[in-house]
Amino acid sequence: MALVLTVAACGGGDVRDEAGSVVTAGPWSVFDLRPGDCVTDTAELSGDVDEVTLVPCEEPHTQEVFAVVRHPDDAYPGAGGVATFADRACLTALAEDLDLTLDDGIAFSYLLPTFEGWNKNGDRNVVCVLVFPEEAAVTGSFVAGTGDASSITVTDVTPTDEEAS
Numbered sequence: 001m002a003l004v005l006t007v008a009a010c011g012g013g014d015v016r017d018e019a020g021s022v023v024t025a026g027p028w029s030v031f032d033l034r035p036g037d038c039v040t041d042t043a044e045l046s047g048d049v050d051e052v053t054l055v056p057c058e059e060p061h062t063q064e065v066f067a068v069v070r071h072p073d074d075a076y077p078g079a080g081g082v083a084t085f086a087d088r089a090c091l092t093a094l095a096e097d098l099d100l101t102l103d104d105g106i107a108f109s110y111l112l113p114t115f116e117g118w119n120k121n122g123d124r125n126v127v128c129v130l131v132f133p134e135e136a137a138v139t140g141s142f143v144a145g146t147g148d149a150s151s152i153t154v155t156d157v158t159p160t161d162e163e164a165s
Helices: 079-098 115-121
Strands: 004-007 026-029 051-055 063-070 107-113 125-131
Touching (some): 063 079, 079 125
Antiparallel strands (some): 063 125, 107 125
């Protein structure tokens, strides 16, 4: 996986129209992300993240939210437990919702709830995000069916020992 971020706090902006579509670039709370949201470069982000920059998917972007999956546990399973759940849940959503696999040149990452967010705010959501590691940017939405996997550069997606366990 290319990027794993943890979710820390709330934020938002007026980047959506009344129907909820992203119509202009701007900051958006990670707590309010939804499938089909396109995100500009997050290469400088790490650790606790509270917002990202959304853009309309017709504009060049480097990531796209493809699923938001709620973790079923009440007790915090630890960072490793949340990451293991995210790996499985995001791979399942990739195959079932988008009919794509890692062999299509698609890579994904996720945003994870923090220990504090889990226990104080009830945050259980894992946000699954398509990433395009070999592309400067893509246009279109894989969730909306306007993204083109044939234009993605296929890279070696063999999991590392850590990812395989």
